[in-house]
Amino acid sequence: MAVTRSDLAFVKSATVTDTDNNGGRKSYIEVPNRARFNLFPRVTRPERVNGKTRYRKEFLWNKNAANEIAYGVLAYILYPSPAGDRFYLAKGTQTDTQGDIDGSYKWCGGGALHSDVTAGATQISVEFESDDFHIANGMTIAINSHFLVGQTIMSGVRAFDAVKFDSTQGMWVKESAPDTDSEDIYPYGTYLGSNKVFSYNDNGELEYLTVANDKYSGEVIGTGDGSTKEFTDTLEHPPVEPNTVTVYYTISGATYSGSDDGEGNISGTNISSGSINYTSGLVHLVFTAPPDSGTQITCNYTKRAYSWSGYVCTIDLAEPVANDYLAANTFVGICVPIGDIKPSHSDVVINSTNGTFNHTLMTEDNRGTVEDDWTITFTSATEFTCSGASEGSVGTGNITSSFSPINSNTGQPYFTIPPSAWGGAWVSGDTITFKTHPAAAPLWWKEVVPAGIGPYSDNGVMLEIYIE
Incomplete structure (x- = not known):
């Protein structure tokens, strides 16, 4: 068996505010699909006038x-907001709050294909709503042409309503799919406004592509003559990805290296000043002593596989596009890599002279396991209590039987410890501590409302999930 769409649910964080404590652990409150204001509140008139980031x-x-x-x-x-605001998506942690958000968060987004693409192309251009969306070498992007344009829509259907194509009437009508796994599979879809419907159909394509990550090494940028200290050269494959530049040089018979700091500066032993223009590839180095005569100054670096012109980002690909795509019905999403979603445990610490605990035999549950720090405290040679820093006391157990404390919110165990996990001799006061982590991936959304935008009644955004 495999995980299907109906197995997945989006749930809110435990705290939902506009303050620094917004976020934190997972709650059990589901975010309903297609429901208006299901995660973000209405944008008020003062927020439209003055601007707002939420x-x-x-x-x-x-x-x-x-x-x-x-x-x-x-x-x-996959499909950005049709209103004047814009949305970003970034990976979070199980416990981070709004106050923890800093410059390390990578805010990804989606946009429309800027120009038609022919199968075999190794470059695409995407038009975003701004030029501050994160993209990097080696990332995965999704390109999807299952958008039907110029459709006939029954009166009364609003943007982001669930719809079905009624072949008798020759138009899309408001109707939900019979089950979650049938959503957005033709003849069902989502109306996006402007006579556009998203629906997986026989004429559309979807593929996942990798942003190029071309590395170059040993490129000669100068040759020492025993007296010259200053060298300038332009790299052959600009633009250059920051934090990938390393220069090598020989002075007095010893080989040294210098590197960039991501801000355009190059430093290293015997370098008094150095710089790299990431856009043009221009390298400028001044040494404290001249490189040895006849020795080469070389550079290793990675080509930046993307470039911006206004809000249009041109992206080099590691592999050719397999299908033709029209800009009129194709959108592109920059993927946030989540990885495997499964429950787990970590940080096991045993405080006992003679007791042993094989934590690899402990199991977790997709529905019951939560993010918490647990303490098991022995009250005798065989009996113990268990409590979580957040969940509190979850009862008592005995090493002679399976211990499966139940999460009352789901009716499933937080974790299960079989009798075979215990060994040695335990005494009252011995403890075991460990952490558990839920089968849930934390994601942060950011909404930016620019000052001065107009009202828009049927706003929304489309998030898509890929599972192997």
Whole structure:
């Protein structure tokens, strides 16, 4: 068996505010699909006038009852907001809050294909809503042409309503799919406004591509003559990815290296000043002593596989596009890499002279396991209590029987410890501490409302999930 769409649910974070404590652990409150204001509140008139940036955290929860793993998960914004605001998506942690958000968070997004693409192409251009979306070498992007344009829509259907194509009437009508796994599979779809419908159909294509990550090494940027200290040269393959530049040089018979700091500066032993223009590839080095005569100054670096022109990003690909795509009905999402979604435990610490505990025999549950720090405290040679820093006391156990404390919110165990996990001799006061982690991936959303935008009644954004 495998994890299906119906096994997945989005749930809110435990705290939902516009303050620094917004976010935190997973809650059990589901975010309903297609419901208006299901995660973000209405944008008020003062916010439209003055501008507003707002954050919300949600978790993609793998609730598969057979405890199957959701492998290789990717999340991406496929269809951006049609209103004047814009949305970003970034990976979070199980406990981070809005106050923890800093410059290390990578805010990804999606946009429309800027120009038609022919199969075999190794470069695409995407038009975003801004030029501050994160993209990097080696990332995965999704390109999807299952958007139907110029459609006939029944009166009364609003943007982001579930729809079905009624062949008798020759138009899309408001109707939900019979089950979760049938959503957005033709003849069902989602109306996006402007006579556009998203629906997986026989004429559309979807593929996942890798952003190029071309590395170059040993490129000669100068030759020492025993007296010259200053060298300038332009690298052959600009633009250059920051934090990938290393220069090598020989002075007094010893080989040294210098590197860039991501801000355009190059430093290293015997370098008094150095710089790299990441866009043009121009390298300038001044040494404290001249490189040895006849020795080469070389550079290793990685070509930046993307470039911006306004809000259009041109992206080099590691492999050719397999299909033709029209800009009129194709959108591209920059994928947030989530990885496998499964419950787990970590940080096991045993405080006992003679007791042993084989934590590899402990199991977790997709629906019951939570993020918590647990302490098991022995009250005798065989009996113990258990409590979590967040969940509190979850009862008592005995090493002669299986211990499976139940999460009252789901009716499933937080974890299970079989009798075979225990060994040695335990005494009252011995403890075991460990952490558990849920089968849920934390994601942060950021909404930016620019000052001065107009009202838009049927706003929304489309997030898509990939599972291997």
